[in-house]
Amino acid sequence: MKNVTAADFQEIDREKLQVPTGPSHPPRILLLYGSLRERSYSRFLVHEAQRLLQAYGTETRIYDPSGLPLPDDSGADHPKVTELRNLCAWSEGQVWCSPERHGAMTGVLKSQIDWIPLSFGAIRPTQGKTLALMQVSGGSQSFNAVNQMRVLGRWMRMVTIPNQSSVPKAYQEFDDDGRMKPSALYDRVVDVMEELVKFTLLVRGRSDYLVDRYSERKADRERQSAAQDAAAGVSL
Template sequence: MLRATVSQNLPDLPNIDAALFKAPTMNDLTVAVPATHAPRFLLLYGSLRDKSYSRFLTFEAALTAMGGDVKIFDPKGLPLPDSEPDDHPKVKELRNLAAWAEGMVWTSPERHGAMTGIMKAQIDWIPLAIGAVRPTQGKTLAVMQVSGGSQSFNAVNQMRILGRWMRMITIPNQSSVAKAFLEFDDDGSMKPSSYYERVVDVMEELFKFTLLTRDASAYLVDRYSERKESTEALSKRVNQKNI
């Protein structure tokens, strides 16, 4: 059996280097030393109800975050996308948290077979890039949902699509809690069950994926098309300067 090396198969294209396809070293990851702080997680939930099971599930996830540094965003007061300027206090708060986080958890109720508008509005306020800052790209994501009836996966499937669009590393595991009104005590804590165990599984997996990828996020989202665009833009500026 013939085995060609990566370098033998690389197309003759600019901005392609065989070194890009070798296991990265710390020098390749553009970080001086590996991160040693607890992973930073931002948790979003998609309901404004006083008795919100998606919020209860989010708090439960925070309690099982394996010692991670957790912050929960309260969507109350967040305007609809594009209805207010970007410097709205709640928008700035959300974007600052997204930039701070190394991983996220999105938890939505299922409403009319989909995630809620409240959940989608939060995601829509987070752009792919703010100047040189990429609030979501290369970061980890876990998705969870609660249902009022039998178990379904419509909301988590939709959030997975959004996670891919936001260029996030969406972990394989997920949580879908059916008949959520039966799964929580009056104080909002989750009852022991297989649903609770799945939440713990999800947070454990998110923690592990974040440890493995946070130092490599810039390497993982480095793309040929973007390098090519940057090279062409630089060349254009140089040519204009020389005219």
């Protein structure tokens, strides 16, 4: 332990992990989808997820990406960007659902994620929030999109749940009204949403503590110390 600075090292506080201290309002879940087609299966799947989440007692919002500019092609004050960032700040958990296109997630979904900053002033908009991942495919079952999104979720410092949903040949799985047909694939969607709600309830009220890092505490202390030294030098 000789390399650890005692001022920044903290023992694990088991009380904070075990005592239910979360807020009493319904969990707030934001859902994003990755296609602008009129008959968008990722949008249909997000609406199915929303119905399930509401049945589990959550408050939900679905973001419509139509009109969102490409990253860096507009300022952050664009109304669609502002709407997305406000919803992200409002949420405690998120659902990302993308079609698989050319073996990857779509640009529509990636653009939404790219508009969400890792930090906004002293606030990290995604840090500690829960995340569930789903994808739809036109062909056989694949996990390319969910695997990509899982990497992004980790990069955004989100608590990405273990379960996920991949719906192959999505055109066969939804009826004319856009409702998903009963199947084992639908049952998996229920599993994923149930798990998301459980993890969100488990993490809420504790996320700041769970993602509190020794290295960041150390860096903050060193910055504060440097600022104090600089201020003292000016006063002299």
